[in-house]
Amino acid sequence: MCGALAPEELHQLVDILTDVELSAHAPLFHEGDPAEHVFNVTRGSIKLYKLLGDGRRQITGFMFPGDFLGLAVNSEYVYTAEAVTDVKLCRFPRRKLDVLRERMPKLDRRLLALAMDELVAAQDQMLLLGRKTAEEKIVSFLLMLARGQERRGEKVDPVHLPMSRTDIGDYLGLTIETVSRTLSSLRKAGAIVMEGTDRVHLKHRDRLEEVAAAMT
Protein backbone atom coordinates (compact mmCIF):
# COMPACT_ATOMS: atom_id res chain seq x y z
CA MET A 1 0.00 0.00 0.00
CA CYS A 2 3.06 2.20 -0.18
CA GLY A 3 2.54 5.01 -2.57
CA ALA A 4 -0.60 6.71 -1.40
CA LEU A 5 1.12 10.07 -1.49
CA ALA A 6 1.34 10.40 -5.21
CA PRO A 7 1.00 7.11 -6.95
CA GLU A 8 1.41 8.44 -10.45
CA GLU A 9 4.66 10.20 -9.66
CA LEU A 10 6.16 7.55 -7.46
CA HIS A 11 5.41 4.27 -9.12
CA GLN A 12 8.75 4.29 -10.87
CA LEU A 13 10.56 4.61 -7.58
CA VAL A 14 8.89 2.08 -5.38
CA ASP A 15 12.27 0.60 -4.67
CA ILE A 16 13.12 3.37 -2.22
CA LEU A 17 9.81 3.18 -0.45
CA THR A 18 10.08 1.19 2.74
CA ASP A 19 7.25 -0.29 4.74
CA VAL A 20 7.50 0.41 8.45
CA GLU A 21 5.51 -1.09 11.28
CA LEU A 22 5.17 0.29 14.77
CA SER A 23 3.49 -1.00 17.90
CA ALA A 24 1.07 1.17 19.80
CA HIS A 25 2.80 3.97 21.73
CA ALA A 26 6.10 3.51 19.93
CA PRO A 27 7.73 6.77 18.86
CA LEU A 28 8.36 7.38 15.18
CA PHE A 29 10.59 10.41 15.62
CA HIS A 30 11.09 13.25 18.08
CA GLU A 31 10.91 16.98 17.70
CA GLY A 32 14.39 18.18 16.84
CA ASP A 33 15.56 14.91 15.29
CA PRO A 34 17.21 15.24 11.89
CA ALA A 35 14.37 14.88 9.42
CA GLU A 36 15.59 12.09 7.20
CA HIS A 37 12.29 10.69 6.08
CA VAL A 38 8.76 11.55 5.23
CA PHE A 39 5.92 9.13 5.85
CA ASN A 40 2.53 8.07 4.73
CA VAL A 41 0.23 6.34 7.16
CA THR A 42 -1.25 3.22 5.64
CA ARG A 43 -2.81 1.69 8.70
CA GLY A 44 -3.57 2.69 12.28
CA SER A 45 -3.20 6.15 13.72
CA ILE A 46 -0.42 8.43 14.84
CA LYS A 47 -0.34 11.47 17.08
CA LEU A 48 1.87 14.51 16.57
CA TYR A 49 2.74 16.66 19.55
CA LYS A 50 4.88 19.39 20.98
CA LEU A 51 6.03 19.76 24.57
CA LEU A 52 6.69 22.66 26.90
CA GLY A 53 9.75 22.63 29.12
CA ASP A 54 7.82 21.34 32.10
CA GLY A 55 6.15 18.51 30.24
CA ARG A 56 2.81 20.07 29.30
CA ARG A 57 1.86 18.60 25.96
CA GLN A 58 -0.17 19.75 23.00
CA ILE A 59 -1.15 17.23 20.37
CA THR A 60 -1.28 19.14 17.09
CA GLY A 61 -2.90 16.42 15.09
CA PHE A 62 -3.86 12.82 14.64
CA MET A 63 -2.87 11.13 11.40
CA PHE A 64 -4.87 8.35 9.80
CA PRO A 65 -4.44 6.15 6.75
CA GLY A 66 -3.72 8.29 3.72
CA ASP A 67 -2.20 11.13 5.72
CA PHE A 68 1.25 12.43 5.04
CA LEU A 69 3.70 13.48 7.74
CA GLY A 70 7.21 14.62 8.21
CA LEU A 71 7.05 18.40 8.32
CA ALA A 72 10.53 19.76 8.90
CA VAL A 73 12.30 23.09 9.09
CA ASN A 74 16.08 23.35 8.82
CA SER A 75 16.11 19.59 8.32
CA GLU A 76 14.67 18.98 11.76
CA TYR A 77 11.27 17.59 12.63
CA VAL A 78 9.16 20.24 14.31
CA TYR A 79 7.05 17.83 16.32
CA THR A 80 7.20 14.38 17.84
CA ALA A 81 5.30 11.56 16.16
CA GLU A 82 4.12 8.55 18.12
CA ALA A 83 1.95 5.59 17.28
CA VAL A 84 -1.48 5.65 18.89
CA THR A 85 -2.36 2.15 17.78
CA ASP A 86 -0.33 -0.43 15.95
CA VAL A 87 0.64 1.33 12.76
CA LYS A 88 1.88 0.67 9.29
CA LEU A 89 3.60 3.41 7.39
CA CYS A 90 5.33 3.98 4.15
CA ARG A 91 8.71 5.62 4.59
CA PHE A 92 10.47 7.72 1.99
CA PRO A 93 13.95 9.28 2.26
CA ARG A 94 13.71 13.04 2.26
CA ARG A 95 16.81 13.43 0.10
CA LYS A 96 15.24 11.25 -2.53
CA LEU A 97 12.09 13.26 -2.26
CA ASP A 98 14.09 16.42 -2.88
CA VAL A 99 15.66 14.87 -5.94
CA LEU A 100 12.25 13.82 -7.11
CA ARG A 101 10.90 17.30 -6.61
CA GLU A 102 13.62 18.62 -8.90
CA ARG A 103 12.62 16.20 -11.58
CA MET A 104 8.89 16.45 -11.07
CA PRO A 105 7.82 19.99 -10.41
CA LYS A 106 4.23 18.87 -10.09
CA LEU A 107 5.15 17.15 -6.87
CA ASP A 108 5.58 20.53 -5.22
CA ARG A 109 2.07 21.41 -6.24
CA ARG A 110 0.80 18.27 -4.64
CA LEU A 111 2.73 18.92 -1.46
CA LEU A 112 1.52 22.50 -1.44
CA ALA A 113 -2.06 21.33 -1.61
CA LEU A 114 -1.42 19.00 1.33
CA ALA A 115 0.23 21.78 3.33
CA MET A 116 -2.70 24.10 2.61
CA ASP A 117 -5.18 21.54 3.86
CA GLU A 118 -3.18 21.09 7.02
CA LEU A 119 -2.98 24.83 7.45
CA VAL A 120 -6.74 25.17 7.20
CA ALA A 121 -7.16 22.42 9.76
CA ALA A 122 -4.64 24.12 12.02
CA GLN A 123 -6.59 27.34 11.90
CA ASP A 124 -9.82 25.59 12.75
CA GLN A 125 -8.00 24.04 15.66
CA MET A 126 -6.82 27.46 16.83
CA LEU A 127 -10.42 28.62 16.90
CA LEU A 128 -11.30 25.52 18.88
CA LEU A 129 -8.47 25.89 21.38
CA GLY A 130 -8.83 29.60 21.86
CA ARG A 131 -12.54 30.12 21.90
CA LYS A 132 -14.59 26.98 22.37
CA THR A 133 -15.94 25.58 25.62
CA ALA A 134 -15.14 22.05 26.76
CA GLU A 135 -18.44 20.77 25.41
CA GLU A 136 -17.96 22.49 22.06
CA LYS A 137 -14.44 21.09 21.86
CA ILE A 138 -15.55 17.54 22.49
CA VAL A 139 -18.43 17.77 20.04
CA SER A 140 -16.16 19.34 17.40
CA PHE A 141 -13.67 16.54 17.95
CA LEU A 142 -16.24 13.81 17.55
CA LEU A 143 -17.51 15.41 14.36
CA MET A 144 -13.99 15.76 13.05
CA LEU A 145 -13.39 12.06 13.58
CA ALA A 146 -16.71 11.25 11.93
CA ARG A 147 -15.84 13.33 8.89
CA GLY A 148 -12.44 11.64 8.73
CA GLN A 149 -14.09 8.23 8.67
CA GLU A 150 -16.45 9.43 5.94
CA ARG A 151 -13.62 10.85 3.88
CA ARG A 152 -11.68 7.61 4.05
CA GLY A 153 -14.76 5.65 3.09
CA GLU A 154 -15.09 3.93 6.44
CA LYS A 155 -18.34 3.38 8.27
CA VAL A 156 -19.45 6.62 9.92
CA ASP A 157 -21.25 5.06 12.83
CA PRO A 158 -19.92 4.41 15.36
CA VAL A 159 -17.15 6.97 15.56
CA HIS A 160 -13.99 5.25 16.69
CA LEU A 161 -11.71 6.74 19.36
CA PRO A 162 -8.41 4.89 19.07
CA MET A 163 -6.65 7.34 21.38
CA SER A 164 -6.73 7.59 25.18
CA ARG A 165 -8.60 10.23 27.16
CA THR A 166 -5.23 11.76 27.94
CA ASP A 167 -4.53 12.13 24.23
CA ILE A 168 -7.94 13.65 23.62
CA GLY A 169 -7.32 16.12 26.41
CA ASP A 170 -3.91 17.03 25.08
CA TYR A 171 -5.43 17.59 21.67
CA LEU A 172 -8.30 19.76 22.90
CA GLY A 173 -6.49 21.68 25.60
CA LEU A 174 -8.39 19.96 28.40
CA THR A 175 -7.62 17.59 31.25
CA ILE A 176 -8.47 13.94 31.16
CA GLU A 177 -11.14 14.51 33.81
CA THR A 178 -12.87 17.22 31.83
CA VAL A 179 -12.87 15.01 28.75
CA SER A 180 -14.44 12.20 30.73
CA ARG A 181 -17.00 14.43 32.43
CA THR A 182 -17.99 16.09 29.18
CA LEU A 183 -18.50 12.79 27.41
CA SER A 184 -20.59 11.63 30.36
CA SER A 185 -22.74 14.73 30.26
CA LEU A 186 -23.28 14.40 26.50
CA ARG A 187 -24.26 10.80 27.10
CA LYS A 188 -26.67 11.73 29.88
CA ALA A 189 -28.15 14.41 27.63
CA GLY A 190 -28.76 11.80 24.95
CA ALA A 191 -26.50 13.49 22.43
CA ILE A 192 -24.27 10.43 22.15
CA VAL A 193 -24.32 6.76 23.02
CA MET A 194 -21.08 5.11 24.11
CA GLU A 195 -20.19 1.60 23.11
CA GLY A 196 -17.36 0.74 25.44
CA THR A 197 -14.91 3.60 25.89
CA ASP A 198 -13.72 3.83 22.31
CA ARG A 199 -16.81 3.88 20.16
CA VAL A 200 -19.40 6.63 20.02
CA HIS A 201 -22.73 6.84 18.28
CA LEU A 202 -23.68 10.41 17.45
CA LYS A 203 -27.36 11.25 17.84
CA HIS A 204 -28.86 14.28 16.15
CA ARG A 205 -25.72 15.00 14.20
CA ASP A 206 -27.20 18.20 12.81
CA ARG A 207 -27.72 19.50 16.33
CA LEU A 208 -24.17 18.55 17.21
CA GLU A 209 -22.91 20.45 14.18
CA GLU A 210 -24.70 23.50 15.51
CA VAL A 211 -23.11 23.10 18.92
CA ALA A 212 -19.66 22.82 17.37
CA ALA A 213 -20.14 26.00 15.36
CA ALA A 214 -21.89 27.82 18.21
CA MET A 215 -24.91 28.57 16.07
CA THR A 216 -27.36 30.24 18.39
Place this chain on the structure above:
Amino acid sequence: MCGALAPEELHQLVDILTDVELSAHAPLFHEGDPAEHVFNVTRGSIKLYKLLGDGRRQITGFMFPGDFLGLAVNSEYVYTAEAVTDVKLCRFPRRKLDVLRERMPKLDRRLLALAMDELVAAQDQMLLLGRKTAEEKIVSFLLMLARGQERRGEKVDPVHLPMSRTDIGDYLGLTIETVSRTLSSLRKAGAIVMEGTDRVHLKHRDRLEEVAAAMT
Protein backbone atom coordinates in the same frame (compact mmCIF):
# COMPACT_ATOMS: atom_id res chain seq x y z
CA MET B 1 7.28 47.92 -3.34
CA CYS B 2 5.09 45.42 -5.10
CA GLY B 3 6.91 42.20 -5.72
CA ALA B 4 8.16 41.07 -2.37
CA LEU B 5 6.73 37.62 -2.90
CA ALA B 6 9.07 36.46 -5.56
CA PRO B 7 10.82 39.32 -7.31
CA GLU B 8 12.80 37.18 -9.67
CA GLU B 9 9.76 35.33 -10.95
CA LEU B 10 7.41 38.24 -11.06
CA HIS B 11 9.40 41.14 -12.45
CA GLN B 12 8.20 40.41 -15.95
CA LEU B 13 4.60 40.67 -14.85
CA VAL B 14 4.51 43.76 -12.74
CA ASP B 15 1.71 45.05 -14.90
CA ILE B 16 -0.81 42.83 -13.18
CA LEU B 17 0.37 43.73 -9.73
CA THR B 18 -1.85 46.35 -8.15
CA ASP B 19 -1.04 48.50 -5.16
CA VAL B 20 -3.85 48.63 -2.62
CA GLU B 21 -4.24 50.91 0.35
CA LEU B 22 -6.52 50.39 3.31
CA SER B 23 -7.34 52.51 6.32
CA ALA B 24 -7.12 51.07 9.80
CA HIS B 25 -9.95 48.61 10.56
CA ALA B 26 -11.04 48.34 6.94
CA PRO B 27 -11.78 44.79 5.82
CA LEU B 28 -9.73 43.31 2.99
CA PHE B 29 -11.92 40.26 2.45
CA HIS B 30 -14.22 38.01 4.43
CA GLU B 31 -14.20 34.32 5.15
CA GLY B 32 -16.20 32.64 2.42
CA ASP B 33 -15.67 35.35 -0.17
CA PRO B 34 -14.55 34.13 -3.58
CA ALA B 35 -10.76 34.19 -3.41
CA GLU B 36 -9.88 36.27 -6.42
CA HIS B 37 -6.59 37.67 -5.24
CA VAL B 38 -3.53 36.98 -3.19
CA PHE B 39 -1.72 39.73 -1.35
CA ASN B 40 1.60 40.83 -0.03
CA VAL B 41 1.71 43.26 2.84
CA THR B 42 4.12 46.07 2.09
CA ARG B 43 3.28 48.42 4.92
CA GLY B 44 1.27 48.31 8.14
CA SER B 45 -0.30 45.24 9.67
CA ILE B 46 -3.28 43.01 9.04
CA LYS B 47 -5.14 40.57 11.21
CA LEU B 48 -6.68 37.30 10.04
CA TYR B 49 -9.55 35.81 11.97
CA LYS B 50 -12.33 33.27 12.11
CA LEU B 51 -15.64 33.61 13.87
CA LEU B 52 -17.99 31.28 15.68
CA GLY B 53 -21.72 31.53 15.10
CA ASP B 54 -22.27 33.62 18.20
CA GLY B 55 -19.52 36.10 17.42
CA ARG B 56 -16.64 34.69 19.38
CA ARG B 57 -13.51 35.46 17.43
CA GLN B 58 -10.12 33.85 17.04
CA ILE B 59 -7.37 35.80 15.35
CA THR B 60 -5.19 33.22 13.61
CA GLY B 61 -2.40 35.56 12.74
CA PHE B 62 -1.07 39.04 12.27
CA MET B 63 0.59 39.86 8.98
CA PHE B 64 3.39 42.36 8.61
CA PRO B 65 5.39 43.78 5.70
CA GLY B 66 6.78 40.97 3.63
CA ASP B 67 4.06 38.52 4.60
CA PHE B 68 1.91 36.78 2.05
CA LEU B 69 -1.80 36.13 2.47
CA GLY B 70 -4.77 34.83 0.59
CA LEU B 71 -5.06 31.21 1.66
CA ALA B 72 -8.09 29.67 -0.01
CA VAL B 73 -9.79 26.34 -0.37
CA ASN B 74 -12.35 25.68 -3.11
CA SER B 75 -11.70 29.22 -4.31
CA GLU B 76 -12.98 30.71 -1.08
CA TYR B 77 -11.02 32.56 1.54
CA VAL B 78 -10.88 30.56 4.75
CA TYR B 79 -10.54 33.55 7.06
CA THR B 80 -11.38 37.22 7.22
CA ALA B 81 -8.58 39.75 6.73
CA GLU B 82 -8.82 43.22 8.20
CA ALA B 83 -6.41 46.12 8.44
CA VAL B 84 -5.07 46.73 11.94
CA THR B 85 -3.35 49.96 10.97
CA ASP B 86 -3.32 51.87 7.73
CA VAL B 87 -1.97 49.35 5.27
CA LYS B 88 -0.42 49.09 1.87
CA LEU B 89 -0.58 45.83 0.01
CA CYS B 90 0.34 44.40 -3.28
CA ARG B 91 -2.54 42.59 -4.94
CA PHE B 92 -2.20 39.81 -7.47
CA PRO B 93 -5.03 38.02 -9.32
CA ARG B 94 -5.21 34.42 -8.31
CA ARG B 95 -5.99 33.23 -11.83
CA LYS B 96 -2.86 34.90 -13.09
CA LEU B 97 -0.95 33.31 -10.27
CA ASP B 98 -2.25 29.93 -11.35
CA VAL B 99 -1.14 30.58 -14.90
CA LEU B 100 2.22 31.65 -13.61
CA ARG B 101 2.52 28.51 -11.53
CA GLU B 102 2.02 26.46 -14.69
CA ARG B 103 4.83 28.31 -16.38
CA MET B 104 7.14 28.52 -13.43
CA PRO B 105 7.11 25.33 -11.42
CA LYS B 106 9.58 26.82 -8.99
CA LEU B 107 6.87 29.12 -7.79
CA ASP B 108 5.10 26.19 -6.18
CA ARG B 109 8.25 25.43 -4.27
CA ARG B 110 8.35 28.96 -3.00
CA LEU B 111 4.72 28.86 -1.99
CA LEU B 112 5.25 25.51 -0.33
CA ALA B 113 8.05 26.94 1.76
CA LEU B 114 5.78 29.79 2.81
CA ALA B 115 2.97 27.40 3.68
CA MET B 116 5.36 25.26 5.73
CA ASP B 117 6.52 28.26 7.72
CA GLU B 118 2.93 29.22 8.41
CA LEU B 119 2.16 25.67 9.43
CA VAL B 120 4.99 25.63 11.92
CA ALA B 121 3.80 28.93 13.36
CA ALA B 122 0.26 27.56 13.55
CA GLN B 123 1.45 24.57 15.55
CA ASP B 124 3.35 26.75 17.97
CA GLN B 125 0.18 28.76 18.37
CA MET B 126 -1.79 25.60 19.13
CA LEU B 127 0.65 24.82 21.93
CA LEU B 128 0.21 28.35 23.20
CA LEU B 129 -3.59 28.30 23.04
CA GLY B 130 -4.01 24.84 24.45
CA ARG B 131 -1.42 24.68 27.16
CA LYS B 132 0.02 28.02 28.19
CA THR B 133 -1.13 30.25 31.04
CA ALA B 134 -2.16 33.85 30.49
CA GLU B 135 1.28 35.11 31.54
CA GLU B 136 3.07 32.64 29.28
CA LYS B 137 0.80 33.61 26.41
CA ILE B 138 1.49 37.31 26.79
CA VAL B 139 5.23 36.79 27.15
CA SER B 140 5.27 34.47 24.12
CA PHE B 141 3.36 37.07 22.16
CA LEU B 142 5.75 39.87 23.02
CA LEU B 143 8.72 37.71 22.07
CA MET B 144 7.03 36.74 18.81
CA LEU B 145 6.59 40.40 17.93
CA ALA B 146 10.18 41.12 18.91
CA ARG B 147 11.44 38.32 16.67
CA GLY B 148 9.28 39.63 13.83
CA GLN B 149 10.83 43.06 14.16
CA GLU B 150 14.29 41.51 14.17
CA ARG B 151 13.55 39.40 11.14
CA ARG B 152 12.32 42.40 9.19
CA GLY B 153 15.39 44.37 10.19
CA GLU B 154 13.48 46.82 12.35
CA LYS B 155 14.60 48.10 15.71
CA VAL B 156 13.96 45.44 18.35
CA ASP B 157 13.39 47.79 21.24
CA PRO B 158 10.74 48.86 21.92
CA VAL B 159 8.40 46.15 20.72
CA HIS B 160 5.51 47.78 18.93
CA LEU B 161 1.88 46.72 19.55
CA PRO B 162 -0.12 48.14 16.65
CA MET B 163 -3.20 46.13 17.59
CA SER B 164 -5.77 46.75 20.31
CA ARG B 165 -6.05 44.82 23.57
CA THR B 166 -9.14 43.19 22.13
CA ASP B 167 -7.12 41.93 19.18
CA ILE B 168 -4.39 40.64 21.45
CA GLY B 169 -6.99 38.82 23.52
CA ASP B 170 -8.61 37.32 20.45
CA TYR B 171 -5.21 36.13 19.28
CA LEU B 172 -4.21 34.57 22.59
CA GLY B 173 -7.55 33.16 23.64
CA LEU B 174 -7.94 35.64 26.49
CA THR B 175 -10.24 38.51 27.39
CA ILE B 176 -9.21 42.12 27.09
CA GLU B 177 -9.17 42.41 30.88
CA THR B 178 -6.82 39.49 31.32
CA VAL B 179 -4.49 40.94 28.70
CA SER B 180 -4.47 44.25 30.50
CA ARG B 181 -4.00 42.72 33.93
CA THR B 182 -1.20 40.46 32.77
CA LEU B 183 0.68 43.31 31.13
CA SER B 184 0.27 45.30 34.35
CA SER B 185 1.59 42.48 36.46
CA LEU B 186 4.58 41.99 34.17
CA ARG B 187 5.22 45.71 34.43
CA LYS B 188 4.97 45.67 38.22
CA ALA B 189 7.33 42.70 38.31
CA GLY B 190 9.86 44.68 36.29
CA ALA B 191 9.80 42.26 33.37
CA ILE B 192 8.66 44.94 30.95
CA VAL B 193 8.44 48.72 30.75
CA MET B 194 5.51 50.26 28.91
CA GLU B 195 5.85 53.37 26.80
CA GLY B 196 2.28 54.46 26.25
CA THR B 197 -0.05 51.57 25.52
CA ASP B 198 1.55 50.42 22.29
CA ARG B 199 5.26 50.16 22.95
CA VAL B 200 6.95 47.70 25.27
CA HIS B 201 10.54 47.39 26.41
CA LEU B 202 11.48 43.85 27.30
CA LYS B 203 13.77 43.46 30.28
CA HIS B 204 15.74 40.26 30.83
CA ARG B 205 14.74 38.82 27.49
CA ASP B 206 16.47 35.53 28.30
CA ARG B 207 14.31 35.13 31.38
CA LEU B 208 11.24 35.92 29.32
CA GLU B 209 12.24 33.27 26.79
CA GLU B 210 12.34 30.79 29.64
CA VAL B 211 8.88 31.80 30.81
CA ALA B 212 7.48 31.41 27.29
CA ALA B 213 8.94 27.90 26.96
CA ALA B 214 8.06 26.94 30.55
CA MET B 215 11.64 26.01 31.32
CA THR B 216 11.66 25.09 34.97
Place this chain on the structure above:
DNA sequence: CGTGACCTTGAAAGCCTTCAACTCGGGTGG
Protein backbone atom coordinates in the same frame (compact mmCIF):
# COMPACT_ATOMS: atom_id res chain seq x y z
C1' DC C 1 -8.09 -13.49 41.36
C1' DG C 2 -4.64 -9.96 42.17
C1' DT C 3 -2.55 -6.19 39.67
C1' DG C 4 -2.19 -2.17 37.06
C1' DA C 5 -3.60 0.97 33.51
C1' DC C 6 -7.29 3.57 32.14
C1' DC C 7 -11.52 5.71 33.01
C1' DT C 8 -15.12 7.88 35.86
C1' DT C 9 -16.90 10.59 39.50
C1' DG C 10 -16.85 13.81 43.54
C1' DA C 11 -15.27 17.89 46.03
C1' DA C 12 -12.45 21.77 46.56
C1' DA C 13 -9.49 25.11 44.58
C1' DG C 14 -7.86 28.29 41.14
C1' DC C 15 -7.35 30.81 36.98
C1' DC C 16 -9.66 33.39 34.01
C1' DT C 17 -13.97 35.57 32.84
C1' DT C 18 -17.76 38.52 33.64
C1' DC C 19 -19.67 42.56 35.32
C1' DA C 20 -18.84 47.09 36.73
C1' DA C 21 -16.60 51.38 37.66
C1' DC C 22 -12.96 54.42 36.82
C1' DT C 23 -9.05 56.65 34.21
C1' DC C 24 -6.95 58.52 30.30
C1' DG C 25 -6.39 60.88 25.90
C1' DG C 26 -8.10 62.76 21.72
C1' DG C 27 -11.61 64.96 19.00
C1' DT C 28 -15.51 68.02 18.74
C1' DG C 29 -18.54 71.63 19.20
C1' DG C 30 -20.43 75.27 21.97
Place this chain on the structure above:
DNA sequence: CCACCCGAGTTGAAGGCTTTCAAGGTCACG
Protein backbone atom coordinates in the same frame (compact mmCIF):
# COMPACT_ATOMS: atom_id res chain seq x y z
C1' DC D 1 -10.64 77.77 24.95
C1' DC D 2 -12.47 74.28 27.35
C1' DA D 3 -16.27 71.35 28.64
C1' DC D 4 -17.99 67.28 26.98
C1' DC D 5 -18.02 62.91 24.98
C1' DC D 6 -16.44 58.63 23.35
C1' DG D 7 -13.46 54.79 22.68
C1' DA D 8 -9.74 52.32 24.61
C1' DG D 9 -7.49 50.74 28.55
C1' DT D 10 -7.09 49.71 33.55
C1' DT D 11 -8.53 47.98 37.89
C1' DG D 12 -11.65 45.76 41.35
C1' DA D 13 -14.92 42.21 42.89
C1' DA D 14 -17.71 38.35 42.18
C1' DG D 15 -18.66 34.32 39.67
C1' DG D 16 -18.00 30.23 36.83
C1' DC D 17 -15.73 26.84 34.09
C1' DT D 18 -12.07 23.96 34.21
C1' DT D 19 -8.42 22.11 36.91
C1' DT D 20 -6.54 19.82 40.78
C1' DC D 21 -6.72 16.49 44.22
C1' DA D 22 -8.67 12.29 45.65
C1' DA D 23 -11.19 8.01 45.54
C1' DG D 24 -13.53 4.41 43.36
C1' DG D 25 -14.74 1.58 39.24
C1' DT D 26 -13.78 -1.30 35.16
C1' DC D 27 -11.39 -4.31 32.31
C1' DA D 28 -7.52 -6.88 30.39
C1' DC D 29 -3.90 -9.75 31.63
C1' DG D 30 -0.86 -12.75 34.03
